[in-house]
Amino acid sequence: MIAAGENKTVEKKISQQEKNVLLEAQHLKKYFPIKEGMFKKNKRYVRAVDNISLKIFEGETFSLVGESGSGKSTLGRALLRLQEPTDGRLFFQGEEITSLGKKEMREIRKDMQVIYQDPFGSLNPRMKVSDIIGEPFEINRQKSGKEKDKKVCELLELVGLDPERRNRYPHEFSGGQRQRIGIARAIALNPKFILADEAVSALDVSVQAQVVNLMKDLQDQLGLTYLFIAHGLNIVRHISDRVGVMYLGHLVEVGEVEEMYERPAHPYTSALISTNPTPDPRAKREKVVLKGEIPSPSNPPSGCRFHTRCPLATERCRKETPKLTPLAEGRKVACHYPLI
Numbered sequence: 001m002i003a004a005g006e007n008k009t010v011e012k013k014i015s016q017q018e019k020n021v022l023l024e025a026q027h028l029k030k031y032f033p034i035k036e037g038m039f040k041k042n043k044r045y046v047r048a049v050d051n052i053s054l055k056i057f058e059g060e061t062f063s064l065v066g067e068s069g070s071g072k073s074t075l076g077r078a079l080l081r082l083q084e085p086t087d088g089r090l091f092f093q094g095e096e097i098t099s100l101g102k103k104e105m106r107e108i109r110k111d112m113q114v115i116y117q118d119p120f121g122s123l124n125p126r127m128k129v130s131d132i133i134g135e136p137f138e139i140n141r142q143k144s145g146k147e148k149d150k151k152v153c154e155l156l157e158l159v160g161l162d163p164e165r166r167n168r169y170p171h172e173f174s175g176g177q178r179q180r181i182g183i184a185r186a187i188a189l190n191p192k193f194i195l196a197d198e199a200v201s202a203l204d205v206s207v208q209a210q211v212v213n214l215m216k217d218l219q220d221q222l223g224l225t226y227l228f229i230a231h232g233l234n235i236v237r238h239i240s241d242r243v244g245v246m247y248l249g250h251l252v253e254v255g256e257v258e259e260m261y262e263r264p265a266h267p268y269t270s271a272l273i274s275t276n277p278t279p280d281p282r283a284k285r286e287k288v289v290l291k292g293e294i295p296s297p298s299n300p301p302s303g304c305r306f307h308t309r310c311p312l313a314t315e316r317c318r319k320e321t322p323k324l325t326p327l328a329e330g331r332k333v334a335c336h337y338p339l340i
Contacts, residue, residue, distance in 0.1 A: 019057035021094075022193060022225050023079060028052045028088035030071075030078045034298055046298045048074040049085075050249035053324075058192075061219065061226040063236045063257070065272060066246035069294050072229045075246070076195045079227065080112050081105060093192070110140065113186040117198035119178035123170040129156075129181055130166040136188045155184040158221075159214060176207035180214065187222060196228045200235060212239050233272055237261055242330075245269045248297055248305040251324055255331040265333040265340050267310050304336065312337050 030049040048071045056062045064072040077083040079090065081097065090098045097108060116122035123132055133152045137143040143151055153163035159180040170178055179199065186194055196215065200208040212235055218224060230236050236243060240257040245268060253266040264270040271290050290309050295301055303320050307313040316336055324334040 019060070021055045022058045022092070023056040023227075024054070024091040025079060026053050026089040026091075028075070028078060028090070029086045030074050030083060031086045044298055046296075047249050047300060048297055049078055050300075051088075052249075052251055054244060054251065054254065056193075056225060056227060058225055059219070059223060060241040061228050061239050063228040063230060063240040063243045064246055065230055065233055065236055065243060067294050068231065069248075069297060070246040071249040071297065072246050073197055076197055076227055076229050080109070080114070080195055082114075110189045111192040113189070113191040113194050115179070115182055115186050115194060115196045115199040118202055119175055119182055120170060122182055123178060125170055128167050128169060129173075132170070132181060133166075133184045133188060136185065140189065142189070151188070152184075155188060158187070158218070159184045174207075175203055176211060179203065179211055183211075183214065183218070187218060187224070190222065191224070193225045193227070196226055198229055198231070201231065208235060209238075215239065232275075233261070245272065248295060248300050250305060250334060251332075252306065252334045253332065254324070255327075255333075259331065263340050265327055265331070265338040266306075266335045267312055267339065268306050270339060304334075 028049055029047075029051055031045040031047055034044040034046060050071075052075060054062075064075065066072055074083065078085045081090065085098070088098070089096060092108060092112070097105065100108070127135075130149065130152050133155055134143075134148045137148050137151065149166075152166055156163045156166060161177060161180055161184070165172075170181065173181065199215075200211050203211060215226065216239060219226065226239075228236065228239055233243075237257055242255065243253075243257050243260050244251050245253040245260075245266060247268050253260065253264070253269045255265075260269060261273060264273055268290075292309055295305070295308060301308050302318060304310070304313070304317040304322055307317040310317065314336070320336065322334045322336050324332050327333045327338060327340070
């Protein structure tokens with residue numbers, strides 16, 4: 001006889017196997033050349049994304065976490081070809097999009113939208129809110145006049161804003177309200193995939209929770225798939241289905257969010273989780289202090305890139321690069337000595 005908890009686990013694994021892959025990257029790389037003297041023969045590169053493969057399933061929220069400089073935002077933009085990958089292959093809804101021209105990508109990008117970090121800088125201060133949200137319809141020649149205005153009002157209501165304020169300018173709204181405007185613009189064309197690049201990091205904590213709850217509600221209503229990028233793991237735990245942990249251009253751990261929180265397998269993941277505040281002040285959690293700064297992606301350490309800061313590092317870690325390999329069902333880790 002299967003216990004209730006075991007039955008839930010079986011159901012979760014089966015549903016994951018049956019999910020359709022919406023976005024896939026195979027051995028993706030994004031290098032930025034470093035400008036040096038004209039007589040330098042050997043070029044150097046910032047290896048912002050270095051040989052990453054991942055799958056994002058329809059209807060899920062896949063989050064990327066890691067310190068500044070780990071390559072999260074670059075990976076997000078490369079997946080949408082907002083920055084052209086240096087190498088690798090990209091697939092969206094089963095179609096390879098790696099080499100598509102601008103015209104073909106323009107059609108596909110109707111289904112791939114972005115919510116930016118800065119809710120003020122991403123909105124044109126000279127445009128009324130109605131024009132900002134209605135701009136995608138103008139660009140794609142889908143709606144105009146009264147039909148466009150009606151749709152703008154519907155979108156504003158959907159994100160919790162008063163349609164009567166649509167003729168105001170961005171500076172007349174609070175930070176959280178401006179981010180709701182950005183979300184309304186992102187969902188205007190009924191996309192399938194949204195990159196939320198540090199979408200709540202510039203907001204107050206209470207407002208962060210409101211915006212994240214809105215994103216979850218919209219996901220349920222519209223069938224959205226998110227790639228959610230964040231520094232910390234506190235917000236990520238609330239919104240994510242799966243999490244990928246990045247360090248110096250590499251994925252070091254991938255898994256379902258609760259499993260990773262309860263049993264982190266990589267020392268870097270463990271360190272990130274240990275810095276999160278716990279809702280129970282009586283709960284004791286050993287804090288893992290990371291020594292030093294994250295190394296330069298233009299000159300990453302040999303072997304495991306985390307070995308210079310890892311308390312468990314050995315000579316093997318300094319010489320041999322660990323591969324991202326399966327640890328359990330739906331769980332992968334790149335570590336010679338996983339914690340579980």
